[in-house]
Amino acid sequence: MKKAEVFEFFRRLAEDNPSPTTELESGNPYQLLVAVVLSAQATDASVNIACRPLFEKVRTPAQMVALGEDDLRDAIKTIGLFNTKSKNVIALSEALIRDHGGEVPRTREDLQKLPGVGRKTANVVLNTAFGEETFAVDTHVFRVGNRTGLAPGKTPEEVEAKLEKIVPQPFRRDAHHWLILHGRYTCKARTPECWRCPVIDLCRYEPKTPAPKARAKPGTSGGRAA
Template identity: 65%
Template sequence: MKRTDIVEFYARLAATDPHPETELHFRNPFTLVVAVALSAQATDVSVNKATAALFEDVDTPEKMVALGEEGLKHHIRTIGLYNAKAKNIVALSQMLIDEFGGEVPADRAALERLPGVGRKTANVVMNVAFGAETFAVDTHIFRVGNRTGLAPGKTPLAVELVLDRVTPQPFRLHAHHWLILHGRYVCKARRPECWRCPVADLCAFRPKTAAPKTTASKLMPAA
């Protein structure tokens, strides 16, 4: 995608949602880490349902360690891989206490040392909690980057590095959110809704998906 088109691409996404935010519910950087870790191979909706009651009482690493794995499992058992996730979350909570004074570090390398926290989760936390211009590439952003031609790459890291290189100011801070929301609600995996896409003319995807047909009988007035 040409640089002028990239600027226009982001400008149009920004116009549709000037202040995008994560759809995960959280109270502080710690609960954000927990929510993002839980969202792996799960929907934000399912995570929000599971954490609504959890975060009412457990919003610090100390409280999470006190709750323990079994107590955490009770809250998150509706989420996929909840056994492994409970183990990692309690372990990362203990590490935050032991090595970081109970505070979530504003450093990607430090975040990636936490159990169950990979590069994508670290990038989300850096962006949302600390305002860093990071690009957390999930399945939606990976698809949008490749499908549109904005940031082609064979791996999430490759797409991330291209996004970091080609995304200009003033769009860098919110780029991750615009792309994930676009992939989630418009540029869908099975059938992208090109007919209502604000950047369809800038996108390399071919052929464009046509709007669903409305039958003549539905359009005709009743006799």
């Protein structure tokens, strides 16, 4: 996309949703970090369901370590990969206590040293908890970036680099949230809902998905209603 098109792309998404944010529920940066780690290959909704009761009693790394791996595993057993995730959450909690005074670090390098924390997770935490202008590329952002022509790339890292280069102010802080939500609810993986897309004329995807045919109202087909 050309520079003016990129600006218009985000201007429309911003107009449609002025204050986007993650759909993961949390009360502080530590809970957000845990929620994002748990959300890998799982839906935000499933993580929220498991974490609501968990986060009522666990707000700090020390409380998580005190809870223990067995009880944590039981609390998140409805989430995919819960065995591995339980180990990682306890291990990262111990690392936060040991290396960071129980606080979530504010650099990507330190975050990615924590067990179970990759670049995408680090970017989400830096952006959502600390207001950094980072671009977390999940499956939705990767799809939207490539499908629309906004930020094509063969890997999440390539898409992130393109976004870092092209996204203008004042949209940089919230850009990845707009893209995630757009991919989740409009530019869907199997069937993008192009007929209700606010950036349809800017998008390079072809052919555009037509609107589903309206269902016939009762009594309007097959002759007169009795």
